[in-house]
Amino acid sequence: MIINIPENSDFSIYNIPFGIFSTLDGSPRAGVAVGEYILDLAATAQLNVFDFDTAVFEKETLNDFISLGKEITKKVRRDVQTWLQDENSVLAGKPGLFIKQSEAQMHLPVRIGDYTDFYSSIEHATNVGKMFRDPENALLPNWKHIPVGYHGRASSIAVSGEPIHRPKGQTIPNGADKPVFGPTQRLDFELEMGFVTGKNTALGESIATDGAEDYIFGLVLFNDWSARDIQKWEYVPLGPFLAKNFASHISPWIVTLEALEPFKVPGPSQEPEVLPYLKYHGNKNYDVNLEVAITPEGSGEQTVCRSNFKYMYWNMAQQLAHHTVNGCNINIGDLYGSGTISGKDEGSYGSMLELAWMGTKPLKMKDGSERKFILDGDTVIMRGYAKKDGKRVGFGEVSAKVLPAIK
Structure with missing residues (x-):
């Protein structure tokens, strides 16, 4: 496992939920919760590992990402699960991609119209x-x-x-x-x-x-x-x-x-x-x-x-x-x-x-x-x-x- 996930964590390898977070040095952007950390999807996209317009990860809500359809959103989730379990994956040796949840501010994950x-x-x-x-x-x-x-x-x-x-x-x-x-x-x-x-x-x-x-x-x-x-x-x-x-x-x-x-x-x-x-x-x-x-x-x-x-x-x-x-x-x-x-x-x-x-x-x-x-x-x-x-x-x-x- 690329990072340690505590036993009985809500955000296990079986989960990989999506949200919008920000840090003191950055704008709101998309991430997934992994144990006590957030994997920064906007930063991960800079590794050229996704085959769609990753500008959706830099938006203040997940609406544009979700609009890509389940074929893509499900693949992103599966890819993250695979990368986290492979010590030689694209995430290996890149601790900067992970932000402690305790050091991040969370935002409304979607723009709610109704x-x-x-x-x-x-x-x-x-x-x-x-x-x-x-x-x-x-x-x-x-x-x-x-x-x-x-x-x-x-x-x-x-x-x-x-x-x-x-x-x-x-x-x-x-x-x-x-x-x-x-x-x-x-x-x-x-x-x-x-x-x-x-x-x-x-x-x-x-x-x-x-x-x-x-x-x-x-x-x-x-x-x-x-x-x-x-x-x-x-x-x-x-x-x-x-x-x-x-x-x-x-x-x-x-x-x-x-x-x-x-x-x-x-x-x-x-x-x-x-x-x-x-x-x-x-x-x-x-x-x-x-x-x-x-x-x-x-x-x-x-x-x-x-x-x-x-x-x-x-x-x-x-x-x-x-x-x-x-x-x-x-x-x-x-x-x-x-x-x-x-x-x-x-x-x-x-x-x-x-x-x-x-x-x-x-x-x-x-x-x-x-x-x-x-x-x-x-x-x-x-x-x-x-x-x-x-x-x-x-x-x-x-x-x-x-x-x-x-x-």
Whole structure:
């Protein structure tokens, strides 16, 4: 191996995820994560080892690289894997091509033109239905027939590490007959995965479930923040607005579908039977372990949730097929959130709304404090990895600290 990769590293030889980074002496450019390092693809291209226009590696996003198509992007990944394992390869004796991740700044990996958020975990949707509607009829009539979703705001999606300020908006106090304005008192995280599209379609075209994976470049961890009290007041009749558009965070490395191929698993049984355009063949879910931790300011990190991407009722192929069945066009770099990922037991719930059950079951923290929702000074950290037969493919983390509302 050209460089040492620590055991249980998220960025093993089986991964090779793509991202955009910069150093103090350089502009943002493309790289791949390898262990604790970044292989600088723009610098590697100077060795004349690629047979395409490598100017794509010098861009501030991966969009142009992704647009070259999977035949090329998959070959780049395979070549890097081969070079790293060959002591006599083009990478040998060139330590300058490798930058420590700790010495680099990460950027949004793609230019996100559009963002869609789904609501595809049956456990999460059931929990929310029990809290806010009839516990005996928690799911709305359409939920098992369509992958429910909405279009969100792309401009406020940030990369891991960027802090956010507590959002403000209208809320309705209990028993009040008119709203008040101020910072949210119920700031929440949502544990999600996001997928990035790698091909364009024309207006009027649709994508079938069997071909959907050709249009998905890779996945990221996704924290889709929510202001629950603002949302409760505003979401009828048109859904989330200020409660969701203030910020979302993604992890900086895009893990390709090819890297996740060994971790495919069957999805849950879908009853009643879905309409023909939503039927699919083969395994479309992924066994990715997920966890959420909270670090109160001045205190230690505490894990509050352990879940798994395999729990999703609606898979990515179905989400993309439904998204485009009406002819909606998609573009390279578009981002699609899975919706909050919750499991069946309380420790696997993917939001504070569920973990503390709307504030009625506060979580005890190591420093003696309690959490019903996220407080100022808290840092929320999400991690994810897949592991099987000695292979580990991880996403690193997506983290963000909550700062007080701007006055």
